[in-house]
């Protein structure tokens with residue numbers, strides 16, 4: 307069986323490193339290249355802390371695609387760079403598996419359109435951890451009965467985007483079953499700007515950033531005389547890797563656009 311040829315963008319990052327290890331340890335994947343903003347001409351195996359690998363590092367993404375001809379791009383970078391990589395990969399009919407968060411609705415719409423024009427599969431997953439996907443699904447179930455909800459996401463203090471991609475996706479999934487509703491007292495007033503967090507169709511999202519955290523979220527529902535809290539914690543980035551693998555294996559078999567692993571996890 308031919309191995310799936312993979313390029314990883316952001317290999318030195320916290321997530322990229324884990325993804326490199328996943329691909330190099332797999333018997334069904336081949337790491338054919340990596341895209342970084344430095345170390346042009348080096349091999350992945352030359353980088354400190356990486357296992358033996360002859361995959362070349364490129365700073366020019368198109369050159370990387372032309373020379374390595376991958377099947378799949380795994381992108382774990384930043385929103386702007388990730389958007390450029392995903393768009394470019396689709397133009398080359400390379401299937402993107404994107405963990406990078408911070409894409410706007412317009413970005414997602416553009417990628418969906420491009421995906422359909424190019425008849426090339428693409429998976430955008432704000433969270434690859436199966437437990438986090440279940441947390442989102444359970445929250446959507448609960449919101450049908452508890453329309454008052456606040457989302458509290460907690461992450462390490464090196465995170466660039468707020469709210470997290472997971473929190474946005476959770477709010478979107480809840481909005482599928484909950485009519486837009488302003489929460490709290492109708493005369494509520496913030497005496498300190500931002501005290502009530504971000505507002506998504508009346509739901510509030512609170513972003514905590516602290517050293518020591520990895521990735522955590524709790525979705526709190528309230529109703530007369532009761533609350534329900536659904537919480538997920540990622541204590542290590544290895545928690546995301548089974549989802550990355552599922553996404554790579556799935557994207558190889560489809561030519562559609564998928565936003566969220568909940569759409570491919572039974």
Ligand SMILES: NC(=O)C1=CN([C@@H]2O[C@H](COP(=O)(O)OP(=O)(O)OC[C@H]3O[C@@H](n4cnc5c(N)ncnc54)[C@H](OP(=O)(O)O)[C@@H]3O)[C@@H](O)[C@H]2O)C=CC1
Pocket residue numbers: 315316317318319320321322341342343382383384385387404405406407408431432433434435467471546
């Ligand atoms: N979907 C999921 O399950 C998860 C998603 N994420 C998301 O993944 C993304 C990465 O997170 P994380 O690994 O923590 O972040 P890091 O900052 O650790 O990694 C990002 C990497 O991208 C690199 N990079 C920046 N610009 C470029 C470029 N032009 N070309 C190539 N590489 C570039 C950075 O390089 P440099 O060091 O030089 O800046 C860095 O190595 C974030 O959007 C995060 O939200 C994170 C965890 C789980």
Ligand SMILES: O=C(O)C1=N[C@H](C(=O)O)C[C@H](O)C1
Pocket residue numbers: 407432433434461462465466469470471472473520521522
């Ligand atoms: O930056 C992170 O770390 C994470 N980002 C993703 C997000 O924005 O939801 C997924 C996970 O929460 C970790």
